[in-house]
Amino acid sequence: MSETRLRFPPSPTGYLHIGGARTALYNWLYARQNNGRLILRIEDTDTDRSSAGSIDGILEGLAWLGIDFDEGPYFQTDFISYHIQAAERLLAAGKAYKCFCSKEELEAKREAALAAKGQLGYDRNCRNLSSDQVAAQEAAGAPWVVRFKVPDRNGQLAYEDRILGRIAADYREVEDFVILRSNGTPLYLLSNVVDDIRDRISHIIRGQDHMTNTLKQVLLYEALEAPLPVFAHMPLTLDSKKAKISKRSHGEIVAVQFYRDHGFIPWAFNNFLALLGWSAGNDQEIFSREELIREFSLERINKANAIFNYRKDDPKFFTDPKAIHINAYYLRHLPIAELGELVREELTQAGLWQEEYAGSQQDWYHSTLELIRDRFHTLKDFTSLGRAYFADDFAVDPKAEAKHLAKNPELGEWLPALADRYQALDRFDLTTSEAAAREMAEQLGVKPGVLINAVRTVVTGQLAGPSMFEALLAIGRERVIQRLRAASRFFSQN
């Protein structure tokens, strides 16, 4: 039994987009499930697109997701000589040939074919040149490329796809494709296969955009006398208009870095990605890492393309609502200590972290997170919506101010008065703080909600939040009193 080996071969574009992340994830899941090895290979042979350092964004994205590799990164450019050797072997074996057609000639033929609505492929003009003709061209200094000689066979060229089933096309539909440029450098189709053979890749899981290329690559495997790997072409991720997603047309929203920067929990995002095109076959949608590795299967990957459903210009759903939902789910179900670590990073970044939160105040820290996590969607919410629990420089939501303060100007006096009552309490706990507030409301002849909601606004800055008196305890008596006393500032007109 040969080893299970997979690879993820991004080209170094400077960032990892969600389609690539999903491909990496599926490869990773399959490798982990089967005790296989996952190889990272940077396909940097593109003359224009590659630049030094542009792989950092990809490495960063993968690291953040927690997708780890067993080998690599290898760089395709380091193996160019192997690719060329392979082409020369094919040439020597008569499985490839030199083509002296100029780009101009080819372009003219192509346009003519287009106008005549004929086939666009290469017309095999140089396929049967005699050795004398070849020698003459070479002597004349004509530049040449190397083309693969597609076998002249009847019937169909086919391969078995683990997701799509049998993929087939007539041999004559496949043109003699170029494997070596006129400057002697190899092309993707060849390099990719040679690398996969050298790396002993057993399973190739990639996007359906490679589906037809695979037919040509199957021919290359055969010509190079290498065993065929298992192919699995996964559906593409499209936008809501069914167009390919790209950073150019969609912006940061398609880069995994965006999700890191917007407070997503890495595994939650993986969980979301996994569901884009795959399902367990039952109703389960939340999977731990171990569960997903166990449950994942190529056969259960959907054939149809998936749509990444984000709504532009909707602040509430700044990305696919399901991604947000899954993230929020993890936010409120993660073991509190684990969440504590994630929030710690956020607080640190925001300059709000106190070392005591990991020491003498750890109980307070954890119970406060427990208290506020329910209505948050991302880790960023802890330093924005939840800022009042960790700092005094929180903003007051204008909507809350309008709804709960502005309507009752008397609150400018009531709230400081409540502060006095809190100051006077022997004990400040859930029972006494609530009793004092309700008692005061009764004496004033207003509904308790009037006072309570005003307190929430002044003390937390938020329109909504946890049970008010729990929040008061979390924020602490001193701060509560301070904030209540300062409440008159909202009514400064008189």
Added chain:
RNA sequence: GGCCCCAUCGUCUAGUGGCCUAGGACACUGGCCUCUCACGCCGGCAACAGGGGUUCGAGUCCCCUUGGGGUCACCA
């Protein structure tokens, strides 16, 4: 345009000939809970692209149409 692939609620999907008067999740929405908003719970809206077959019976099999995507580079 040629070739290849695909087609269930707005979105992600379950469904492999009878269990489907099509299930779940997100989103939207009604209610309960309540100091607010969430969470939670209960309920609602909402789909088999169309047409032919095959079969006692079709979302499920076949064909056609339509629609969508991919690919056709001396890019990867």
